[in-house]
Amino acid sequence: MRLLVVCLGNICRSPMAEGMLRARIEASPLAGQVILDSVGTGNWHAGEPPDPRAITTAARHGVDISGLRARQLSRDDYSRHDWLLCADRDNLRDVRARGPAEAHSRCALLLEWAGMAADTDVRDPYTGDDAEFEAVWAMLDRAAHGVVTRLEGELRARESA
Numbered sequence: 001m002r003l004l005v006v007c008l009g010n011i012c013r014s015p016m017a018e019g020m021l022r023a024r025i026e027a028s029p030l031a032g033q034v035i036l037d038s039v040g041t042g043n044w045h046a047g048e049p050p051d052p053r054a055i056t057t058a059a060r061h062g063v064d065i066s067g068l069r070a071r072q073l074s075r076d077d078y079s080r081h082d083w084l085l086c087a088d089r090d091n092l093r094d095v096r097a098r099g100p101a102e103a104h105s106r107c108a109l110l111l112e113w114a115g116m117a118a119d120t121d122v123r124d125p126y127t128g129d130d131a132e133f134e135a136v137w138a139m140l141d142r143a144a145h146g147v148v149t150r151l152e153g154e155l156r157a158r159e160s161a
C-alpha cells in the first residue's frame with residue numbers, strides 16, 4: 001500500500017504528516033506494509049528540507065523529519081500511489097485537475113479519508129507562528145489513528161480478495 005500526502009509547498013503540512021504517519025504505522029501491526037511519501041503542488045521549495053518550524057515541531061514530538069526534501073507532484077505519482085491524500089480543498093482540486101480521470105477517486109482529503117467528519121482542511125501554517133504548527137501537529141495526530149484503522153481494513157480486504 002502506497003500513500004502520498006500532498007500540500008502546497010511540501011515543507012510544512014505534508015512532511016509533518018509523512019513523518020508522523022510513518023512513525024505511527026511502523027509502531028502498529030502495519031509495520032513494513034505501507035510506503036509513505038509527500039509532495040507539493042508547487043515547486044518553489046523543491047530540494048529544500050522542511051520549514052525549520054515544522055522540523056522543530058516534529059522533533060518536540062520525537063519525530064525527525066530533517067532528512068526529508070521537498071519535491072513537486074509529478075505525473076508518475078498518480079500511477080505509483082494507491083491514495084493521494086490532500087491537506088486542503090485547494091490541493092485536492094489541483095491534484096484532481098492535473099491527474100488522469102482514472103485517479104480522481106483515489107484523490108481525497110486526508111482528514112475526511114481518516115474519518116474526521118467534522119474537519120476537512122489542514123490549514124496552512126506557513127504564515128503563522130509556532131502555535132499554528134503545533135495545532136497542525138495535534139490535528140494530524142488525531143487523524144493518524146483513523147489512518148491506521150482505515151489502512152488495516154483496506155489491507156485485510158486485499159488479503160481476502
Ligand code: 4NP
Pocket residue numbers: 007008009010011012013014040044045124125126
Ligand atoms: P505547506 O505550506 O503547503 O504546508 O508546505 C506552504 C509552504 C510554502 C508556501 C506555501 C505554503 N509558499 O508559498 O512558498
